[in-house]
Amino acid sequence: MRKYFTFFKMRLLAGFQYRSAAWAGVGTQFFWGLMYIMIFMAFYRSSDGNSPMSLTEIVQYFWLQQALFAFLFAFNHDAKIAKSIISGDLAYELVKPLSLYKMWFASIFSSKLAATILRSWPILLISFLMPGTYRFVLPSSFGVFGLFLVTLSFALIINVLLGMFMYYLMFITLEIKSTVTIFANFSSFLSGGLIPLAFMPLFITKLNYFLPFRLGYDVPLRVYSGNIAGSEVLISIGLQVIWIIILFSLGNLLFSKRLKKIVVQGG
């Protein structure tokens, strides 16, 4: 465990080096947030008031989404890890007496975390200062904030565990870009990255109850905005824990099976 924590710390500190890239990201994300809010404001203007999320809830949803973008955006992938699968450089990693799966999990998690910490606070700070409808507000109570932190932490773990399957697919396809694009398109469609899941038709919502994607994205954002509360939150936390166990065991198993078959050519 300590070994993996060292990886975590190492990548976290390395991630903090990319400060100027982070500021560019802040500008872009802030602009996206504004644009999405403007689009939804127009939809709300013309609606009959019968919508699954209120405009205030949607505004909270989008600012949080943009603040956590570096973590949640399914298209973000670790180029170095992906390249090592294709080029065979992962042979060097396999020499180490460590589990590749856990090692990659630790380093992907920490580099995403570093990028998010650098970007999130300026976005949230500016959005707190926005006028009128655009303003990001504090959650309704300390209890809600606590539940948000719990669901968010589990969601981030699920997010990275799901992403691990993308790298697994790369072992099979030996293609980085199309694998990422296909995986990320489905993942963002099912997780709430494309549009908030509350606006999806019933059959997709039903399908989603059996899938982990929403637990890694949609749930914490809706907890913060107050769109889901009470027992529904507790059930979601339970499901998150169960899915973390399932995804971790499955991923670990698939990786160790695949790595036995791996052929590294040349040298």
Next chain:
Amino acid sequence: MKTYFSYLKINLKAQIEHRLAFLMMIFSQSIGSVFSLLGVYFLFESFSALDSWSFEEVAFMFAVTNLIYNVAQLLFRGLGHFKDLIKLGEVDRLLIRPRSIILQALGGEVAFNKIGACILNLIILIIAVNSLNIDFSFMNILILVLIVLGGLVIFLGVMLIGAAVSIYTIEGSEIANIISYGGKEAMQYPITIYDKWFRGFLTFIIPFATVNYIPLLYLLGRSNNLLHAFAPLIGGLFVIPCFYIFKRSMSYYTSSGS
């Protein structure tokens, strides 16, 4: 022009060499458009309307902006990667050849894997035009062609500015990507829904609206003003200052060595 076509041919040949990978790329690039349009459709299902706009009208705007964006990505990818050419010192090599630097940068990389997304958006466009009962008259087709050409020229301008910026700060052409992608996303909806400052930006600073919202008003029968119909001709002028900025910047180019 002949040089450019031979560039195109070489690129195409190289890319279809890996057939399965090429097909996978085409598929992966297309599902993005399908999912985005589905997203817009679901929003229309959840809310009754978007101001006075119908889903078909928004789908029309969606198809136009995505078609232009994807064709631009197909043709101009080489300029988008101009910063990589600088970093690798490739630009020095291009400069000693007796051909235009822009032509060589464009010819260096043509992303044919975008062809699937282009065709898909063209199909969406034709379906939208049909369901909106817009005539395929000579005039309307001429305006649509002008819209696409004008749009391509504007994207070329954005790419040129990105390439120019990357001469000063070697990590710089992200700006072009953000503006292209952001502009594309913004134009998927009628610009009347945005705040005034943003509408102004999309009309007068980087004139994306002149190759989408404004001429489409005419095609949708919401305006009879021919000036609206031929707005792409005015918007396309945007490329001229971009071209000069690029030219000027190139004269300050210093090799990154190696």
